[in-house]
Amino acid sequence: MHDANRTANLLGATALAVSDLALTGATRAAGVSASGAAALVVLSASPGLSVTELGRRVGLSQPAAARMVDSLQSGGLVERRQGPGRWVSVKATAAGRRTARTMLAARGTPLSGIVEALDEGERETLDALLEKLLTRLYGEVGDADLVCRLCDREGCVRGGAVCPVGQAERDERSEGGDDGRPEPGGG
Numbered sequence: 001m002h003d004a005n006r007t008a009n010l011l012g013a014t015a016l017a018v019s020d021l022a023l024t025g026a027t028r029a030a031g032v033s034a035s036g037a038a039a040l041v042v043l044s045a046s047p048g049l050s051v052t053e054l055g056r057r058v059g060l061s062q063p064a065a066a067r068m069v070d071s072l073q074s075g076g077l078v079e080r081r082q083g084p085g086r087w088v089s090v091k092a093t094a095a096g097r098r099t100a101r102t103m104l105a106a107r108g109t110p111l112s113g114i115v116e117a118l119d120e121g122e123r124e125t126l127d128a129l130l131e132k133l134l135t136r137l138y139g140e141v142g143d144a145d146l147v148c149r150l151c152d153r154e155g156c157v158r159g160g161a162v163c164p165v166g167q168a169e170r171d172e173r174s175e176g177g178d179d180g181r182p183e184p185g186g187g
Contacts, residue, residue: 021110026150029106030099032075035060035068037103038149040077043092044100045153048081054090057145072096104152131164138168 026037038058043049049057055065069090072078077096081089092100115123134147141147144165148156156163 018111018114021114022107022150025106025110026103029103030077032072032077032099033068035064036072036077039065039068039072040092040096040100040103041150042145043078043090044097047091048089050088051080051090056143058149059146104155107150108152108155134164135168138165138172144169 023034023037027034030037030040032040035058039054042054042057046057051065051069052062054069055062058065058068060068069078069080073080076093077099078090078092081091083089115126118126138144138147147165148163151163153163
């Protein structure tokens with residue numbers, strides 16, 4: 001009989017180690033915090049978000065998001081733009097977009113190295129299992145933007161593939177769970 005607790009423990013250890021490798025690469029490449037790295041990736045895909053919306057997408061409160069944007073702005077990575085009324089949008093600068101690309105490459109390199117331990121059939125099996133887990137995680141988290149905050153969105157949909165998180169969100173919305181937010185960029 002299979003021990004589900006062992007599987008959960010192995011998954012936990014793997015998830016933590018993979019997360020550490022990915023975050024270390026991304027934050028080191030950008031010289032920013034994990035939330036700052038996520039913000040640059042998010043803004044590269046969705047320029048012009050408000051500070052509040054950017055914070056929501058990276059898992060920060062509005063005050064914490066404002067401090068993060070201040071830090072990124074002082075580093076020349078983002079800029080605020082006044083919109084109508086009190087609306088202020090945040091956009092990545094050219095340096096911020098370059099930094100986001102560098103971060104995604106730095107994040108992807110150790111992850112690619114890990115999956116190189118698997119043969120093609122094992123990678124296909126892992127893809128299917130990860131898609132299933134990500135669909136479930138979307139159901140738990142309920143926010144595709146938050147789940148995919150450090151994703152290489154183009155890499156996820158390369159070759160006509162469908163982002164499982166974006167698909168889970170579209171499926172939820174088609175079942176009447178529309179929360180009024182725009183669709184995620186995950187495809």
